[in-house]
Amino acid sequence: MEEPQATREEALAHAAAGLGGPNVGLGVDIVEVGRMKAILKRTPSFAERVFSPDERAYCDASSIPATHYALRFAAKEAVVKALGCGFSDGVGVRDIEVRRADNGRPFVALSGRAREIADEQGVREIPVSLSFTHTDAVACALAITSGSVRAAEKRVDPRERLAQRFRETRGILDEL
Known part of the structure; x- marks a missing residue:
């Protein structure tokens, strides 16, 4: 028996609470590279803060530092959007750090209030994707919760479902 889908009111309540749904949060942000370059030139302490x-x-260390700063700032914004909190409720920009795995893949490390909010929501992982052009830096982040992992485990492959129905039908025909 299938579980009932969330009602419209429940979906609206999740959206109003900034959760975007019970299982996955999505955040996307774009930062203009030129704007980041100007900020870094005008206010050198910005990078340290x-x-x-x-x-x-x-x-x-990069040949295009402003681009990489813009990417990391966009990633921080995308993460707080994925968590549904923004830079509020005690979350600071230093609570989110963009790091690189040995293979070069970016990932985020959370600390402080950002870590607390992620833990409260049951977030297990926040994969990020970073891209840039000569003018813009773009980041996308997903806050994947334990609930989304359980839902994926319960999800049945449509081909497997079809094969199972075929086996059941074949069994009925064989009995006849």
């Missing part, structure tokens, strides 16, 4: 020492070292 917003980015971790490791983030700054990575960006400053």
Whole structure:
């Protein structure tokens, strides 16, 4: 027997609470590279206030530092959107750090209030995707919860469902 789908009122309540649904949060952000370059030039302390020492070292070692700063800022914004909280409720920009795995894949590390909110929501993972052009930096983040993992485990492959029905029908025909 299938579980009933969430009612419209429940979906609206989730959206109003900033959750976007019970299982996955999505955040996307775009930062203009030129704007980041201007901010860094006008206010050099901005980088120290917003980015971790490791983030700054990575960006400053690049041939296009403003682009990498813009990417990391977009990622921080995308993560708070995915968590449904924004930079409020005690979440600071330093609570989200963009790191790189050994293979170069970006990932986020949460601390402080951002970590608490993620834990409260049952977030197990926040994969991020970063892309840029010569003018814009774009980041996308997903807050994947334990509930979404359980839902995926329960989800039946349509081909498997069809094969099962075929076996059942074949069994009935064989009995006849």
